[in-house]
Amino acid sequence: MNKSQFLITAPHSGSGKTLVTLALLRHLKGRGLKVQPFKCGPDYLDTKLHEVAAGCSCYNLDLFMADADGVRKRYAHQAFQADVSVVEGVMGMFDGYDRHLGSSAEVAKTLNIPVVLVVNAKAMAHSVAPLLKGFATYDSDVQVAGVIFNFVGSTSHYQMLKMAAEEVGVEPLGWIAKNDELRLESRHLGLQTEDSEMVDEVCNKAASSIFTNVNIDRLLEVTASSKPTFVEQPAPSSTKIRIAVARDAAFNFIYPANIEALEQQGTITYFSPISDSHLPEADFVYLPGGYPEFHAEQLSANHAMLESIRNYCSSGGAMLAECGGMIYLGSHLTLKDGTSYPMVGFFDFGTTFRDAKCTLGYRKAMLGSVEVRGHEFHYSRSEGELPASVAEVLSATCNPCSTGIYLKNRTLASYFHFFWGDGGHSMVEIINRISMIESLGKR
Structure with missing residues (x-):
């Protein structure tokens, strides 16, 4: 046909x-x-x-x-x-x-x-x-x-x-x-x-x-x-985990293929860092990118959610925070007009939109033995003392990039928007693996 x-x-x-x-x-x-x-x-x-x-x-x-x-x-x-x-x-x-x-x-x-x-x-x-x-x-x-x-x-x-x-x-x-x-x-x-x-x-x-x-x-x-030949999706994992995904006006840059890959791993519950008071019960939390700068006052005023996120990360919960998600986990968010709002404070560094230039392009990096790929696109920059990156980030043509990938406890954060759908590795597995490698290296 x-x-x-x-x-x-x-x-x-x-x-x-x-x-x-x-x-x-x-x-x-x-x-x-x-x-x-x-x-x-x-x-x-x-x-x-x-x-x-x-x-x-x-x-x-x-x-x-x-x-x-x-x-x-x-x-x-x-x-x-x-x-x-x-x-x-x-x-x-x-x-x-x-x-x-x-x-x-x-x-x-x-x-x-x-x-x-x-x-x-x-x-x-x-x-x-x-x-x-x-x-x-x-x-x-x-x-x-x-x-x-x-x-x-x-x-x-x-x-x-x-x-x-x-x-x-x-x-x-x-x-x-x-x-x-x-x-x-x-x-x-x-x-x-x-x-x-x-x-x-x-x-x-x-x-x-x-x-x-x-x-x-x-x-x-x-x-x-x-007409294309029908292709079946992979069978869901036999080990189901609880997954919480931030999704609201501040956090919504999400690849549908990534969500489908997460659905293979467990059951997803969506939550709003703007309006909800606490994280859902979860074994893995995904904070995608979005527009936290347009909702900075609301995010900063939701003290209950800030504390819930901070406690989850501090107690060793597995989390991936991309771009806007990483900004949210930082100490502060400074807007173009100089107004600054406290954020979660799990990371010591903050983010500013003042005098920031556009950064964009494909990115790839090795996390442990796994190559991850994705994209970077933002008009902000980190400020303060940055931790060491757990991987060197390269452009599509293998040129080194200043982008860092930061790991603290079992929270992985970066300006990098990771793509793990359509044949990519499970980000839950990658975070667990790289956390173990980093833990062994510090002993």
Whole structure:
């Protein structure tokens, strides 16, 4: 059985592929189709927008954080159950962490699905022909099914673009006019995601625009291919543990694949460091990243939760704290305006957002004998005396990074957003193993 499945990509960032993706997800859902979204790369913000548009979880497909087999299995497991699968690319079509490696084109080849190009056609006419020819022929293993033109000035402008595309053998699928209402406001870590009503409204408006000028039926027809083979998930562990995961407005940068991996290990209870008074009973606690800086006053004022977290860590409970989670465990959080709030105080160092620059990129490190991979993206920096890192952190191209991974008792903390789903090692096992190694080394 064939089904429509495709990857939306572009020659460069800023072409509008996220809005096109959201519009298609919402439009196809409105047709009564079960549509499954995916996102190339490590982004944990666009995935949340996809979830609003499609009404279901969006999964990352990342060829640095997971291997090709893990990406194929993840895609097959989710896509098998859907009527249409839509993958949003990252950056430009051939932009990867090392030349083309890990790029949208590499993901499309790995999954054997076609791509649909979104081209920013502002101030372009027939010059789009050599652009399209280059992208369509640069790698013969990548199938370009068609092109959608964005920021088109008029119907006559589209006719010129259409003729150029047909001349080089790339099928034009339609066009989108510039519309200032079809915007999602940016902020320091990406698109606004907390206002679901605003995102929902943009999705509806974008879907109407796409429906008007893009031939959706033809898009589904030219992107139809063999349905993926069903892949079973691993059997749950026979030894179940109690897992507590922070999830609220301050802590929400969570890869769905990581949660599914945790579910294989035990039973998850979610809690809110903002509003709950204490930790649930747990054998392992996960504090993911998020926006603690936007909720610093509330977090600092919740003394009962601060004490509960501090007591858990101090008594040797196993915990993973990533980025915002690590910030929360520190002594203080200082905002851009200089206002400072006390935090948990388990670690002696604090965090400041004053005079901090953007730090981002893929990361990898050896924790004991296990290589862990993930991503770093933040506009803050640690201040105070930092403990020694338990591992050297490297970039995707093996250059040393200043990022540390800190272990105290059985609490592991870092700016590193770890990815352990889709074939990765159990973080519970890694923390137990590295804690034992560190304990032996201090004897």
